[in-house]
Amino acid sequence: MQMALGLFIFSLPTISYQQLQRQTSWRHVAHNRFDDAPDYQYAGKGEDKFTLNCSISHEIQMLSRIGLDGLRAMANTGKPYLLMEGTGRIYGFVVIDEMNITQTDFFPDGAPRKTEFTLSLTKVRDHKFGQIGDLLTYGVSLLRKIF
Template sequence: MMMILGLFPFMRSTTPYQSLEQQVTWRHVKNDRVGKFARYQYIGPGDDKVTLSGELYPEITGGDMSLTMLNAMAATGKAWPLIEGTGRIYGMYVITGINETRSLFFEDGKARHIAFSVSLERVNEDLREMLGQMGDIGSAVSNITDKVSSAAGGILDSAKDAATDALGSLKGLMN
């Protein structure tokens, strides 16, 4: 496992990212002075943003279901713990955006290649606050599981119908 966001693991079989960009800022207020250079006062930490970017080849790596799961997590509006495979705890992050670029299509329109980026923004101040929010994650996970399984059911039904049609066509050709 490369990293985990909530209960979603980033790994080869789901969404392996090829780059991780973290941008951390600190806030300073400018105080202008007459006849002198301005002074700056540190007022605390600013934004902490993480962007995970990568490419999926659905025949080898994760694909639609992995991205559907991330979209469902984003739709909850909940903050999720972000933990690296090495054990480094980044903190609680919300998903602020998911970009997908699909290319190299099969004849049925399914993409052979999906480039993605997931934008995250930190929302907690410290680990004590993060641990206090962990109780809300259980209910959000069961909600996401329901959404993903209903999406998977639709995909499986479509695949079953396509297979039945293909078998019917083959039988027609053999007769």
């Protein structure tokens, strides 16, 4: 298992990602001063965004079409999902902002041989242990043993 987004598992047999990008911002408010440069005050953390770049070879990854539909269904709910690496690192709860799909190299029936897509996520809150963390950590560790 590479990563879990809620109960969706990114792995080599299903859908794997080749690149993970993370962009974090911090907010600073400018206070104008007379006859001087502005003074800046730290106003807290800004957005934390993730982008997963994925490539699917449909001849090898047979469950990938079902996985893409599952990700789309998850995004349609608008709910936040826990994002967790296969190493056990928990990033927090994220929402799915966008999915861009490119399909190429088609079979005679029109099905793609290759699909590349990016999944854009935004962190909406941190994960706090004691809520559901112990159960999810245990569940993901079991899934890691399976996959």
